[in-house]
Structure formats: structure tokens, C-alpha cells
Amino acid sequence: MRHIYIVGIGTGNPEHLTVQAINALNKVDVIFIPSKGAAKAELADVRKDICQRYVKSKAVRFIDYAVPARETADRSYVQSVDDWHAQITAIYERLFQDHMTEDGSAAFLVWGDPSLYDSTIRIIERVRALGRLAFDCSVIPGITSVQALTASHRIPLNLVGKPVQITTGRRLAESFPGMVETAVVMLDGELAFSKIDDPDAYIYWGAYLGTKDEITIAGRLADVSDRIVATRAEARAKHGWIMDIYLLRKGSDFDDQA
Ligand SMILES: C[S@@+](CC[C@H](N)C(=O)[O-])C[C@H]1O[C@@H](n2cnc3c(N)ncnc32)[C@H](O)[C@@H]1O
Structure with a gap:
């Protein structure tokens, strides 16, 4: 079965990474990296720095994906977030289908800790709820802001x-x-x-x-x-x-x- 690791990476200092996180990043087949637009290029650089420093396994592939902007016009805050999560759910499902084998593993690098004001866990559960792909999932804690x-x-x-x-x-x-x-x-x-x-x-x-x-x-x-x-x-x-x-x-x- 596919296995997804949701890895907390801390809040900007690469030394925030735990040994558990480093070990997970070295055992997956794929690391998915979000691109958030030029204004936040520094955040993408932190993720790249973390991968360069810690991912020693040559077998790991890096796949970039674009994160859509959240639409706010003509809808409530809750509706806007829900629509945005639905869009990202579809992107994640496609990433799993296109870049993972049926027994492959992949990691998402989540800013801070995945439990705190972050929806990666929620969205991955939405992918599961679509019922088209079976996977296991682990959460690796990180230093929060x-x-x-x-x-x-x-x-x-x-x-x-x-x-x-x-x-x-x-x-x-x-x-x-x-x-x-x-x-x-x-x-x-x-x-x-x-x-x-x-x-x-x-x-x-x-x-x-x-x-x-x-x-x-x-x-x-x-x-x-x-x-x-x-x-x-x-x-x-x-x-x-x-x-x-x-x-x-x-x-x-x-x-x-x-
Ligand atoms: C979407 S939440 C993500 C929180 C993250 N999961 C965590 O564990 O801290 C983004 C908010 O976290 C806070 N934050 C995250 N990283 C930060 C940093 N390096 N310095 C200051 N605030 C930060 C800010 O309040 C920011 O608006």
C-alpha cells in the first residue's frame, strides 16, 4: 500500500528538523515540494536547503507542484477555504497517482508542525475519502512557531x-x-x-x-x-x-x- 509521511520541518531554521523527520525523508521514494509564487521564494528555499542538507539517499525524487491561490470573491470565508481544500485534494490525488507506485512512499514537508493551523492532514484525509486510492499515513511532529x-x-x-x-x-x-x-x-x-x-x-x-x-x-x-x-x-x-x-x-x- 502507498504510504504518505506528513513531516513537520519547523519554522525556518533547518536545525529544527528532528532525527525522526530526517530518517523519514531518506526512506521515501518521492518528496512533494509546493511552489507558492515568487513572493515567498524564501520559504521554498528553506525547503530546498533542508533537502540538500539532509536527504542523502540518491533514490529520492523531488516533485514540484503548484499551490492554487485561494479564491475569496463571492463566498464566505468557510466556503472559500472549503473550495480551496477541494482543489488541493484533487492535486494531491493526481500526485499520488502519477508519481507513486502502489506500494511506494512519499513525503510532504509541512511548515512548523502539521497539527497547528495547517490543513495537510485534513486534505490528505479528503483524498482518502474520495475512495479511489488506498494509502497509509504517518505524521512526524515539528517545532511550531x-x-x-x-x-x-x-x-x-x-x-x-x-x-x-x-x-x-x-x-x-x-x-x-x-x-x-x-x-x-x-x-x-x-x-x-x-x-x-x-x-x-x-x-x-x-x-x-x-x-x-x-x-x-x-x-x-x-x-x-x-x-x-x-x-x-x-x-x-x-x-x-x-x-x-x-x-x-x-x-x-x-x-x-x-
Ligand atoms: C498557516 S500557519 C502555519 C503554522 C505552522 N504549522 C506552525 O506549526 O507554526 C502560518 C502562521 O504561523 C506563524 N508562523 C509560522 N512560521 C513563522 C515564523 N517563522 N515566524 C513567525 N511566525 C510564524 C504565523 O503566525 C503565520 O501567520
Whole structure:
């Protein structure tokens, strides 16, 4: 039976790769590499660098495939994502048919960890649900951008014994600062932190974490918010794209314990 490996590769530093990931990449027949357009060529370069450094087996073939852009016109967000996943499902099924033998193996290199704000697992299950191809699947964990952020700032993710919420810019206002003391925000194109007015909030922000272009800023939100907005705009203009993440915090360890 075909076997698909969904391999987490970390968030930009090739040294994030685990030994388990390296071993998987050396035992597959094919590695599928997404091409995302020139603006994100640097991300494609990270994947190429990882393959050059770690894939020593000469038997491995590399197959590029184009990722379609998500259409947003005349549909809801959910419909837009669902349509996009359907398109990618068809592409994956074709890749499996055209480039794998019936007992062959292949890997997808997934940014960060495959479980966190990534749909590769979901889409591969959609291929299975079409019922035309049989395959097994393994997921190999990777370093997430959440871990890259807390490591770069040298902070624990949670306050002692307290929960953490991971959310998006679009939904941040639903929970922070009212409901949770620690929120990690990903996929924020709308600078949601800059709309929070709370004198006790702290922010730990990072962009291009793990790469040579990494930038970090931390401090009381009211003091550093404008600097993050300006730094982000400048970096985005320079690179043509940005990936950033931040942790917002209120309170401190033990502050609700006698
Ligand atoms: C589609 S999600 C993928 C997350 C990924 N699976 C992970 O484990 O981190 C993309 C978001 O992850 C965050 N992200 C990923 N890599 C990053 C990096 N190197 N630096 C800062 N943020 C990053 C950003 O919030 C970005 O908008």
C-alpha cells in the first residue's frame, strides 16, 4: 500500500528538523515540494536547503507542484477555504497517482508542525475519502512557531498552572484581555494587538522566527505597540511578505494563589 509521511520541518531554521523527520525523508521514494509564487521564494528555499542538507539517499525524487491561490470573491470565508481544500485534494490525488507506485512512499514537508493551523492532514484525509486510492499515513511532529517564539524570548508559554489560548488575529478580541491571561496569536494580518487598550498587557512579538531575518520585540503593549506596527510594515515592504506571531500576557505566576 502507498504510504504518505506528513513531516513537520519547523519554522525556518533547518536545525529544527528532528532525527525522526530526517530518517523519514531518506526512506521515501518521492518528496512533494509546493511552489507558492515568487513572493515567498524564501520559504521554498528553506525547503530546498533542508533537502540538500539532509536527504542523502540518491533514490529520492523531488516533485514540484503548484499551490492554487485561494479564491475569496463571492463566498464566505468557510466556503472559500472549503473550495480551496477541494482543489488541493484533487492535486494531491493526481500526485499520488502519477508519481507513486502502489506500494511506494512519499513525503510532504509541512511548515512548523502539521497539527497547528495547517490543513495537510485534513486534505490528505479528503483524498482518502474520495475512495479511489488506498494509502497509509504517518505524521512526524515539528517545532511550531509557538515554540520558536517562546524560545527566542526565553519565556515559558504558560503562567504556573494556568491555561493558554491559541487564536487568530480575527478572533483575538473575543478572548483577550477579558477571558484569558495568555493568548498566542497567529495569522494576524490586521494588527489585532494594536486595538487592545489595556495598561497591564505585555506582548512578545516575533517575525521570520528561526530564519536569518528573525526580528523580536517585547515589552508593555502600550509602550511597544507602535514600534511593532512600524517594524512590521518596514519588514513586510522589504521582503514582500511577513510571517509573525505574538504572545499577549496579563498577570503573573502565582498572582491568584494565597
Ligand atoms: C498557516 S500557519 C502555519 C503554522 C505552522 N504549522 C506552525 O506549526 O507554526 C502560518 C502562521 O504561523 C506563524 N508562523 C509560522 N512560521 C513563522 C515564523 N517563522 N515566524 C513567525 N511566525 C510564524 C504565523 O503566525 C503565520 O501567520
